[in-house]
Amino acid sequence: MVGRGRVLRRHELSEAEWEFVRPLLPLWLRRRKRLDDRTVLNGIVWKFRTGVAWRDVPERYGPWATLHTRFRRWALDGTFERMLRAARAKADAAGGVDWLVSVDSTAVRAHQHAAGARKGGLRSPALGRSRGGPTSRIHLACDALGRPLAFTVTGGNTDGCTQFTAVMDAIRVPRLGLGRPRIRRGHVLGDKGYSSEAVRAWLGQRGVGHTIPDRTDRIRNRLRRGSRGGRPPAFDKQLCKQRNVVERCFNRLKQWRDIATRHDKTAESYQAAVALASLLM
Template sequence: MGRGDLTDVEWERLRPFLPVSNGRCGRWRDLRQVIDGILHRVRTGVQWRDLPERFGPWKTVYERHRLWSADGTWERLLQQVQAAADIAGEIDWDISRWDSTIVRAHQHVAGARTDPPPAPASRGGRSGRTSGRNTVAKPARPAGGGGAGGEGLGRSRGGFTSKLHLSADGRCRSLSLVVTGGQRADCTQFQAVLANIRVPRVGSGRSRTKPDSLAADKGYSNGPCREYLRRRGIRHTIPEKTDSQAARLGKGSRGGRSPGFDESRYKKRNTVERAINRLKQSRAVATRYDKRGYIFLGTATTAALLIWLRG
């Protein structure tokens, strides 16, 4: 077993949630080899063609990652692992953290085709996101952000950049991820990040889609964000901007009350910064090498999945 490969314990935690093999990667032992190859590339940022031979043909590894990024398999695996942690009481739902980080894109990332990501052909006419042989992969949510063909790339003086928006629990593990262009404001993706939190319940019942409370910085301090949180019944700790406070005080009694702010709870917001640092220990997340936005989102989700598997 190479450095960074799944251990037997991690493999046993992941294996029950894997989709049924469609024969392209052979037996389950071979699928583990392919997943280890994907993890090696995510960790090191190496070009797919330069993967070590012990992972098998590089194109097999790449195609598996591309397909699982397109049909949402990586996202579902992350949600299933989160559900197992939720049953064990390992998720801190009392307060979740919101933030984003800029990811520099490699110069070769530009130039992706503008057509939508291809879907693998169905053998039996079935469609959807189910596992098995007759699955038609649906593209993941649009990466957003505009620019560069809508692949989540933004232009800046330093070149192309992407922005990774995320929420995190109290143990520095990502709950949800969204990729946009680097120029997009944090508050524009606030609802999208919250909507992507979906931890399934074991047995019957709806998936859990919201934390008990959250903390965010001043980038999310605006009326629409606060109104959305009040409408969903989520307590929040977000500092008020200076100009907003001055405008409210200038209106006197018509300005309303100041939003509640718990300083001691806000101090825990550094957890999301540490969650970002853990994600960026994977070089393929710290620097974007994927041309397609949905593949880069799959890369970031794979890195988050490994963090959850390793606690």
């Protein structure tokens, strides 16, 4: 039991979580009575945590069409992204953001229900073909505590290093008071997939330290060229071990079954689901 006799069921928002997100929801200006936002949001969370179809969401959360309509409305108007930015700003103001940034990507299998969406005569973005079928890929940067700072969603056949700058540029933590958003990246950790001249040059131009292991072929080519091959990039093996925090972040995200397997046809809906999961992390 929580609050004033309210039963807190599994996967539902706690009182503290609800009080945080309630002011961030869009205002309903029409006079017609409708299903309250807390019930709807609990139903949305329950659906994405369990991975069921919209039609199978329990009736205690209201009509499934109402849940889906409001989710799509909030996904398109940026409500979930706004909630996530507010949560990051609150954590940063409390000194809870550790700016040792780890970056990586993970492939997500797309269910057959995710295929077939059309937008402007083209297939829905963020779906790619692979040997196992349609897939998506989440490119993500997290802090040293494993909390997502920024992410993008692309087709599963998109290489991680091609989205590196997009993910880094998306790191913008607002301040609770006046001032520009924080975009600093104290140090960046990545795997061999991000070992490219373009990535290292981008970080160097911004004065961002990085620990990225060199690929075997690059090491071999440098040795083959001798003195003309230049010096190898600095690498701290012990610091690189902390990069597993991003793997644990992905593991937590994929505990949401609708994120581990994509069922949404549109990229906007899937991105909103990732933002919602990141918020509650």
